[in-house]
Amino acid sequence: MDLLVWMLAVPLITAALGATVASRRVNEAVMAGGLLLTFVLCVVTAGRFLRGSIPAAFGDALRVDGLSALVLVLCGFVGLLSGVYGIGYLRRNEARNFVTPRMRRELYGLIPAYVFAMLLVAVSNNLGILWIAVELTTLASVFLVTFHDRDTSLEAAWKFLMLGSLGLGFALLGTVLLFAAGQGHLGEGLSALHWTRFMEAAPRLHPFTLRLGVVFALIGYGTKAGLAPMHTWKPDAYRETPSPAVALMAVGMLNGAVYCLLRIHLISTAALGAEFSGRLLLVLGLLSVLVAMPFILIQWNVKRLLAYSSIEHVGIMAVGVGLGAEAGVFGALLHMTYHSVAKPVSLFSAGTLAQLHSSSDFNRIGNGTFTRAPIASALFVLAAVMITGSPPFGMFFSEMTILRAGFAGPHVTATAIFLIALVVLFCGFAYQVGGIVLGTPRDPSERRVPHPERIDLGMVTTIAAAALAIVSAFYLPAPLLALIHAATRVVWEGR
Amino acid sequence: MTGDILILSAAGMLVTAYLMVGQKALFTAIRLFAVQSLFLAIVAATMAISASRHELFVMAGLTVVLKAALIPWFLMRVIDRIGIHREIEPFLNVPASLLVCLGLTVVGYRVSTGFPEGTGGVSHHLIGVALSMLLIGLFLMVTRKKAITQILALLTVESAVFLVAVGVTSGMPFVVELGISFDVILAVLILGVLVHRIVDRFESMDVSRLSKLKG
Numbered sequence: 001m002d003l004l005v006w007m008l009a010v011p012l013i014t015a016a017l018g019a020t021v022a023s024r025r026v027n028e029a030v031m032a033g034g035l036l037l038t039f040v041l042c043v044v045t046a047g048r049f050l051r052g053s054i055p056a057a058f059g060d061a062l063r064v065d066g067l068s069a070l071v072l073v074l075c076g077f078v079g080l081l082s083g084v085y086g087i088g089y090l091r092r093n094e095a096r097n098f099v100t101p102r103m104r105r106e107l108y109g110l111i112p113a114y115v116f117a118m119l120l121v122a123v124s125n126n127l128g129i130l131w132i133a134v135e136l137t138t139l140a141s142v143f144l145v146t147f148h149d150r151d152t153s154l155e156a157a158w159k160f161l162m163l164g165s166l167g168l169g170f171a172l173l174g175t176v177l178l179f180a181a182g183q184g185h186l187g188e189g190l191s192a193l194h195w196t197r198f199m200e201a202a203p204r205l206h207p208f209t210l211r212l213g214v215v216f217a218l219i220g221y222g223t224k225a226g227l228a229p230m231h232t233w234k235p236d237a238y239r240e241t242p243s244p245a246v247a248l249m250a251v252g253m254l255n256g257a258v259y260c261l262l263r264i265h266l267i268s269t270a271a272l273g274a275e276f277s278g279r280l281l282l283v284l285g286l287l288s289v290l291v292a293m294p295f296i297l298i299q300w301n302v303k304r305l306l307a308y309s310s311i312e313h314v315g316i317m318a319v320g321v322g323l324g325a326e327a328g329v330f331g332a333l334l335h336m337t338y339h340s341v342a343k344p345v346s347l348f349s350a351g352t353l354a355q356l357h358s359s360s361d362f363n364r365i366g367n368g369t370f371t372r373a374p375i376a377s378a379l380f381v382l383a384a385v386m387i388t389g390s391p392p393f394g395m396f397f398s399e400m401t402i403l404r405a406g407f408a409g410p411h412v413t414a415t416a417i418f419l420i421a422l423v424v425l426f427c428g429f430a431y432q433v434g435g436i437v438l439g440t441p442r443d444p445s446e447r448r449v450p451h452p453e454r455i456d457l458g459m460v461t462t463i464a465a466a467a468l469a470i471v472s473a474f475y476l477p478a479p480l481l482a483l484i485h486a487a488t489r490v491v492w493e494g495r
Numbered sequence: 496m497t498g499d500i501l502i503l504s505a506a507g508m509l510v511t512a513y514l515m516v517g518q519k520a521l522f523t524a525i526r527l528f529a530v531q532s533l534f535l536a537i538v539a540a541t542m543a544i545s546a547s548r549h550e551l552f553v554m555a556g557l558t559v560v561l562k563a564a565l566i567p568w569f570l571m572r573v574i575d576r577i578g579i580h581r582e583i584e585p586f587l588n589v590p591a592s593l594l595v596c597l598g599l600t601v602v603g604y605r606v607s608t609g610f611p612e613g614t615g616g617v618s619h620h621l622i623g624v625a626l627s628m629l630l631i632g633l634f635l636m637v638t639r640k641k642a643i644t645q646i647l648a649l650l651t652v653e654s655a656v657f658l659v660a661v662g663v664t665s666g667m668p669f670v671v672e673l674g675i676s677f678d679v680i681l682a683v684l685i686l687g688v689l690v691h692r693i694v695d696r697f698e699s700m701d702v703s704r705l706s707k708l709k710g
Binding site for chain 1: 606609610611629635636642645649652653655656659660663664666667669670671672675678681682685686689692693697698702705706707708
């Protein structure tokens with residue numbers, strides 16, 4: 001059977017098994033094995049693309065070009081990481097006896113289902129299927145938000161689903177309007193919504209309808225990406241969702257949503273020139289970076305802190321694309337890659353700290369975690385250094401690339417504001433992380449940790465992810481770099 | 496003839512949206528949504544005949560079964576089961592809300608003049624109505640406190656999008672429409688489950704109480 005179909009079927013089968021099988025050992029083996037196989041299939045697919053063929057299925061409804069291949073590999077990678085960390089996460093909670101069969105079913109079933117939906121986003125060449133896949137990611141993750149069944153998780157899930165559905169309503173209207181703009185030029189049947197068909201028909205699309213459609217679609221998918229001002233679901237959802245699933249949300253879903261934004265941006269660029277949607281992305285991106293600034297400074301919860309950092313990063317990617325320079329696009333895609341590698345480390349180590357203290361709120365964790373949980377704290381500091389874009393790690397280079405592209409182009413003022421915001425964000429983040437890790441405990445009872453730190457599966461996964469992130473700063477494998485260049489070519493030249 | 500039916504049905508959808516804004520009883524609001532969906536189905540069926548696109552009959556049938564019958568029934572059952580009092584409590588009173596919605600309709604119609612059909616023809620009315628309904632749906636979502644009314648607002652937005660899809664483009668590809676309908680019904684089911692849990696927990700359906708998470 002077809003490679004693409006297998007790549008999508010494996011996580012789906014894994015999800016079905018995870019939701020039905022009731023034996024712990026089998027569940028763990030199925031999830032780890034299934035997601036490993038998924039990652040391998042993603043890499044094989046990307047490899048086929050690099051060797052010059054264009055993997056496709058169902059009459060080009062699913063099609064892998066450079067951009068898809070890059071997102072596929074990153075999503076597959078994060079899927080594997082969070083699957084393995086998820087097993088470790090459940091084991092830790094199991095040792096304390098608060099894992100119910102419902103939780104087991106949800107985690108083993110929904111994580112692979114989430115991965116499936118993300119991979120479907122990354123390979124769909126059809127705007128209709130793209131929308132359906134994004135909606136599926138939303139639906140698959142709702143019950144991960146309510147996982148802990150607290151008052152606040154219901155609140156977060158309600159906001160998440162309401163705002164997500166509203167955003168998707170906008171995206172659907174955008175898709176319909178794009179389709180309406182191409183009446184008579186797109187042909188009949190399913191292929192009429194193919195992205196490739198849109199790109200061919202771009203010069204003949206009706207400009208006003210198209211403009212309206214692009215605005216709606218960008219706002220809609222921007223909601224899923226968490227661009228300001230549609231970002232408000234993000235901090236709540238991140239706090240309530242268990243850390244392994246947050247990694248999928250913060251990296252996989254984010255990459256998928258950026259992928260959607262890029263596809264729409266490309267149609268708009270081909271029909272109206274890069275200015276229209278590029279400027280919109282630039283404004284939304286800049287706004288996201290600015291919005292994250294005050295909230296990082298007043299933050300009271302470590303996972304919400306990381307949510308605002310994720311809003312910052314999606315803003316950086318949007319700015320990179322919106323600047324309208326090839327170097328900016330390359331910087332944005334490089335940033336996506338480095339972000340996908342570094343972000344899980346921060347979420348996993350913060351998740352470990354939260355699990356050790358049975359809460360992710362600052363006042364429950366208390367200052368000076370380094371004396372209580374040295375390994376997790378050290379990993380968290382390392383991750384913080386990486387995700388704030390400090391040298392010598394990867395995101396420093398990608399941010400520099402974007403900044404240089406910005407100062408060389410017409411948007412100098414915007415780039416200057418962007419640079420200042422990045423510096424402030426760096427300081428704010430350093431202040432918060434320094435307080436948690438190195439501060440002095442306020443009273444003696446905070447000097448001991450309720451659950452001592454252990455080198456378990458979750459910790460090993462975090463260490464492995466951290467090692468990969470460090471290596472990636474100095475050495476990107478040539479095929480991965482080739483993928484980033486191929487993706488840049490897609491976004492810059494539209495093919 | 497077809498044009499008249501289309502415009503009349505679209506007007507019916509807009510009127511039900513207005514009635515929903517002015518309505519205080521929760522059950523009536525749900526019935527109004529069912530009527531709105533019937534009008535949408537009539538639009539789809541009319542397009543199916545006039546443009547002889549037979550897959551649109553399936554869409555009309557699906558709309559009747561899912562949106563005019565199944566979803567209203569499900570929402571009413573959720574309300575029955577949680578048995579709480581059934582008045583809608585808006586943040587803004589009814590006359591003021593209706594005035595705002597009037598303004599939104601003007602905006603919707605103004606935007607619709609930019610389409611290729613201009614100010615004449617059936618499409619102009621359909622797009623005008625759809626954009627107005629979209630804005631009214633958004634307005635309902637921010638001014639209503641009850642979880643069920645927020646779901647109804649979301650469904651109004653969805654119906655508006657479907658009206659554009661069916662009325663202006665004479666139907667998106669069939670597979671896509673099917674997938675979208677399936678996703679929408681799944682979303683409503685999940686929202687229903689969440690409402691249930693919220694009521695169990697807070698003993699109220701008032702989502703303005705969900706305000707612990709800030710900053």
